[in-house]
Amino acid sequence: MTENTDGAIRFTTDREARVATITLDRPAKLNAVTPVMARALIAAVTECNVSDDVRAVVLTGAGERSFSVGSDITALGSYATPWDFRNRVDYCDALRKLRKPSIAAVNGYALGGGLETALSCDIRLASANARLGAPEVKLGWIGGGGMAAFLSRAAGPGNAALMLMTGEPVDARTALDWHLVSEVLQPEELLPRAHRLAATIASRAPIAVETAKVNLRAATAMSEDQALQYERDLQTICFATDDAHEGREAFAQKRPADFRRR
Secondary structure (H helix, E strand, O other): OOOOOOOEEEEEEEOOOOEEEEEEEOHHHOOOEOHHHHHHHHHHHHHHHHOOOOOEEEEEEOOOOEEEOOEOHHHHOOOOOHHHHHOOOOHHHHHHOOOOOEEEEEOOEEEOHHHHHHHOOOEEEEEOOOEEEOHHHHOOOOOOOOHHHHHHHHHOHHHHHHHHHHOOOEEHHHHHHOOOOOEEEOHHHHHHHHHHHHHHHHOOOHHHHHHHHHHHHHHOOOOHHHHHHHHHHHHHHHHOOHHHHHHHHHHHHOOOOOOOOO
């Protein structure tokens, strides 16, 4: 795909594995996201949500240098008023509306909105050359796509404060130690591992996997008693599905289960 000024989103689906890959495709600008790309990302998320050909999603950036450095700073000055800026199309909001499980394959820089993008995914894998950071304070503002909330949950308040207040990035090994990412891989192994992991998740009962995603998010927002009760309710709903019946029959018959999302 030829890159244009506004950049692009590449969206491909492996129907056999039921895995979609969304690629931020503006490598010459380190995959900085333009408003055009943000709208295309929303369209890709919508397609993933409605398609049963997609049961897991891999999100990555084109090239080896950068996952994404967030919003294109030159585009940020195009809003007529602060209120227009406040109500802009936000690609992180779109990703958090993704019902299917998502894996961020962080190849290189994940800065500002790029880090927020990765944090909006369920699982994060990083290449050994990845650098993750929240540099907004160096420019006079802070992140607005969930940076503080998601970074503090993943890395802990102290580590989040270090990143948010200095604006300095951390390397892949530190990100692993701080639980910002689950695995660190060599660059050539990153996407193959992400796709294998996505295919494994896609092979599981889809209603159960999507419910697990909902349950994880709820667990961080509820009291312990509420979270336990909510989980029990979700378990009951899953247990009543045809897929759960199929899972029990397949287990008893020692065969692979044929999950049909119902």
